[in-house]
Amino acid sequence: MSNQAPVVGIVMGSDSDWPVMREAAEALREFDVPFEADVVSAHRMPHEMISYGEEAAGRGLKAVIAGAGGAAHLPGMLASVTTLPVIGVPVPLKYLDGMDSLLSIVQMPAGVPVATVAVGAARNAGLLAVRMLAAHDPELSRRMAKFQGELRDQAHAKGERLRREVAEGGRPTGFGL
């Protein structure tokens, strides 16, 4: 990644979320999008969390990716103090498989949206942030289109393999069948 100023903020309630949240960082790296990553907790450091949200746009960030587990209030609270789009990542913990976090993040009151991705889907959060930036960046948009083309090619290749294995009378492998 370059030394450019970050345009996406990745924050999480605890460093224990990083094994999940690093996937968002990886996606941003793939598209050379400068980002920052930090621990910001609504529950444990509420004043710092408010400052982070209030200052984010002024510091040049264009989107915030916020991940948290359990009673995941961080994404919603950030969304309430910034005009930036906030993408919430429900982080699964030992109990409840992330359902607690998912519902805490997705069930926002009217007027305060958080774009919630699937449980543990930090990579999609990163890709969504890239799309937001690409809306105003033709070069990034071109690279996103190329990435989507690769996904399509991979899906075609999977279909070809499945059809071939079925035609040969074998039991298709690698498809969870």
Ligand SMILES: Nc1c(C(=O)O)ncn1[C@@H]1O[C@H](COP(=O)(O)O)[C@@H](O)[C@H]1O
């Ligand atoms: N959900 C929140 C918030 C918050 O929403 O402000 N702050 C921390 N946490 C979550 O607590 C979990 C356990 O944290 P520890 O591993 O530090 O005990 C983490 O998944 C974190 O995101």
